[in-house]
Each structure stands twice: as structure tokens, then as C-alpha cells.
Amino acid sequence: MNTLSDRLPNLLACATPGMLEARLSGPGAALWTVGLADGATAQLEARLDAPWLVITERPKGAESAIPSDALWPALVQNAGAPPGWKTYLTPARSALFRNEILMGGDFNLEPRLPAIIAAFRAAKAGQTKLRPSPAGEAGPELESLCAESGWVATRRSSGRLTVTLRTGAHHQATVTPLDAGVRLWLAALDCGSLPPASRLAAAAIALQTTARLPLVRAAVDALPSQIGFEAAFDALPGPEELNAAFGALSAAAEATGEIFLALQDETLARDYLVIRGWSANVTQERSAEQ
Numbered sequence: 001m002n003t004l005s006d007r008l009p010n011l012l013a014c015a016t017p018g019m020l021e022a023r024l025s026g027p028g029a030a031l032w033t034v035g036l037a038d039g040a041t042a043q044l045e046a047r048l049d050a051p052w053l054v055i056t057e058r059p060k061g062a063e064s065a066i067p068s069d070a071l072w073p074a075l076v077q078n079a080g081a082p083p084g085w086k087t088y089l090t091p092a093r094s095a096l097f098r099n100e101i102l103m104g105g106d107f108n109l110e111p112r113l114p115a116i117i118a119a120f121r122a123a124k125a126g127q128t129k130l131r132p133s134p135a136g137e138a139g140p141e142l143e144s145l146c147a148e149s150g151w152v153a154t155r156r157s158s159g160r161l162t163v164t165l166r167t168g169a170h171h172q173a174t175v176t177p178l179d180a181g182v183r184l185w186l187a188a189l190d191c192g193s194l195p196p197a198s199r200l201a202a203a204a205i206a207l208q209t210t211a212r213l214p215l216v217r218a219a220v221d222a223l224p225s226q227i228g229f230e231a232a233f234d235a236l237p238g239p240e241e242l243n244a245a246f247g248a249l250s251a252a253a254e255a256t257g258e259i260f261l262a263l264q265d266e267t268l269a270r271d272y273l274v275i276r277g278w279s280a281n282v283t284q285e286r287s288a289e290q
Contacts, residue, residue, distance in 0.1 A: 018117045031058075034117060037125040044120065052214055053109065055116070057097040065093035068278035071203040072220075075227065077126075079219040082119035083181060083232035086217030089207035093277060097123060100214035102241045115234075141236075142175055142182060149239040151246050165250040169257060173249050181233035185221065186249045189260045192225035201269035202227055202260055204276065209255050215241070216248040227260075229253075 016022075020041065021033040028048035033041055043058040066074070066089075074087045074095050081087070084099045097120060101109075143161060146153035151163045153175060161175040165186070174185045188206070191199045206218035206227050215231045229252040231245035263269045273279070 016113050016117055018121050019113075032117075034120065036121055042120075042124060048103075051103050053101045053103055053107075054214075055099040055101070055120075057120075059090075059094055059096060063090060063092040063094040065277060066095045068200050068204075068273060070095065071200050071207065074207055075203050075218055075220045077123075078217045079221070079230075081123050081217070083178070083234040084116065085119055085123045086210060087207065088211040088217070089204060090211065095207070098211075102214070102244055104238060104240060139177070142177070145182075145236065145239065145242060146175065149242040149246065151243065163246060165246065165253055167250050167253045167257075169253070171250070171253040171257075173246065178232055179234065181235050182237065183233075184231040184245055184249060185228055186230070186253060187221065187226055187228045188253065188256060189227045190225060191227060194264055195266045195269070197266050197269040197273060198263050199225075200278070201263045201272045204273070204278075205256055205259055205263065209252055213248040213251055215245045216252055 018034055019032055020035050023031055025031040025045060026047075030046045032044045032046060034044060035041055043060075044055050045058055046053060046055045074089075078087050084101070085097055086099070087095050088098055089095060099116065099120070101107075101112075101116075143153045143155065146161075146163055153161050153163050155161055162172045163175060163184075165171040165173055171186060174187075176183050176185070189202055191202060194202075203218070206229070210216050210218045210229065216229050217231075219228060219230050220226060221228055229249055231249065233241075233245075237245065263272065
């Protein structure tokens with residue numbers, strides 16, 4: 001029987017552009033060395049954690065915390081990153097890349113691996129840009145796909161397609177086409193009138209939250225002062241994958257709603273940054289967030 005565990009070791013013999021070395025690193029896990037555009041290398045660990053295949057960037061040497069003025073740029077980077085990859089914040093406050101892939105019964109990583117590695121290399125090279133919210137309306141096929149995944153989509157008078165998430169409060173995700181795929185977007189916090197400390201603390205919370213949630217990444221929208229969570233797919237996902245994405249967005253909304261509200265208090269935001277090890281002197285950092 002050709003199981004998922006069987007296929008990962010078989011993958012080690014496959015030639016994939018950009019991959020310099022692949023070796024087993026434990027049961028159901030492999031360590032990949034990837035060549036980057038600047039001549040450097042990066043290591044990725046691919047680990048089976050059913051029903052997920054989690055591909056995580058390994059830090060080089062000891063983890064080092066990113067400075068507070070790099071928190072907002074990490075959200076901007078996520079907003080333009082290739083679908084699937086995200087920057088997240090580790091407990092040691094390092095910013096690393098991760099990709100979570102839901103493994104269905106017919107899952108086969110081998111034909112997908114070149115695109116996954118190419119997207120990682122592009123993200124590491126900074127080949128991303130803030131993309132505007134898609135102007136096109138979601139077609140009936142997306143509405144049907146939402147229903148098939150167990151989530152009811154509502155067509156608004158504006159033409160937007162929205163899905164009410166399963167949270168204690170009223171949170172809605174917007175469903176829009178993204179090239180051949182789809183983007184799910186949850187607006188979480190408008191930071192336009194907030195002090196720098198509150199913006200940075202909220203950015204840190206958002207990046208930490210998505211470290212624990214599959215498929216979803218923290219990002220900024222076309223309105224660059226708005227923090228939210230998105231799930232982006234370069235092809236139409238199956239119902240199981242779409243259900244998982246809506247579930248993760250619901251969890252993100254539940255996890256951050258009250259915290260984002262509290263962090264609008266500048267004193268609380270500064271205290272949080274100090275406790276987490278970042279400087280509280282952030283009054284001059286607004287320009288770094290733009």
C-alpha cells in the first residue's frame with residue numbers, strides 16, 4: 001500500500017529545481033537544503049503531522065529575535081507572499097517561513113514540490129508585492145464550493161461574497177478570486193488611528209497567532225493600516241481544505257478579538273512589548289511600518 005509515509009522517503013530521490021540536498025531526519029520527516037538566489041542556502045524541514053504536511057524553515061544557528069520595527073514589514077511581506085507560504089513568529093521571536101499542506105486521500109507531493117520550492121525561494125528573495133484586494137466578484141462556483149465545504153456564503157448587494165465565521169462575535173470573511181485560485185480575508189483591526197506601540201503589539205500578536213493555525217497568515221490589506229488574516233490558494237481548494245481554512249480564520253478571530261481591543265490602549269501595548277523583550281521606545285517607528 002502506497003501510504004503518505006511511503007511517499008515522503010521516495011521523494012528524496014526526486015530532482016527538484018533549487019533543492020541541493022534531501023535526507024531523512026526522523027520518522028515521517030525530511031530535511032531539505034535549498035539554494036537561494038543570492039547564493040546562500042536555507043534548510044526546510046518537511047514533517048508529516050497527519051492530516052498535514054508541515055514544511056518549516058529552520059533557523060541558521062541559534063534563533064535571534066527580530067527587532068520591533070520589523071514586525072509590520074513582516075505583515076506586508078505576507079500580504080504579497082506566494083499562496084501557501086507565510087512568515088510567522090516563533091516563541092523566541094524569530095521570523096521564519098512555514099507552509100501547511102492538507103493531505104487528502106489522493107495527495108501526491110512529488111508533482112507539487114517544484115512549485116512549492118520555487119515559491120519559497122521567491123519569498124526569501126523578497127520577490128513579493130502588496131497586492132490590492134481583487135476587484136472581481138466571486139462567481140457562482142465559489143459560492144457552491146463554500147456550501148460544499150459546509151459554510152454558507154452570502155452575496156451582498158455590493159456583489160461581495162461573504163461567509164459568517166463560527167465565533168462568539170459576528171466575524172465575516174470575504175471570498176474573492178485570486179488568479180486561478182481564491183483568497184479568504186478576515187479584517188481584524190484598523191490601525192490607522194492607533195499609536196505606533198499599539199500597531200506593533202497587534203502585529204506581533206497576529207504573527208504569533210498564525211504560528212498555531214494552519215493555512216492562515218497574518219497580513220495587511222490593500223488598506224495598509226488594516227491588520228487581518230487570510231488564506232490564499234493558487235488553485236481552487238477542495239471542500240476539506242476550504243473547511244479547514246474557514247475554521248482557522250474562525251480560530252484567529254476568537255484568539256485575537258479581545259486582545260486587539262485591549263492593545264488599543266497605548267500603555268498596555270508598551271507593557272506587552274517590554275514583557276516580550278522589545279523596546280518600548282517606539283514613538284519614532286511609525287515610518288518603518290508604512
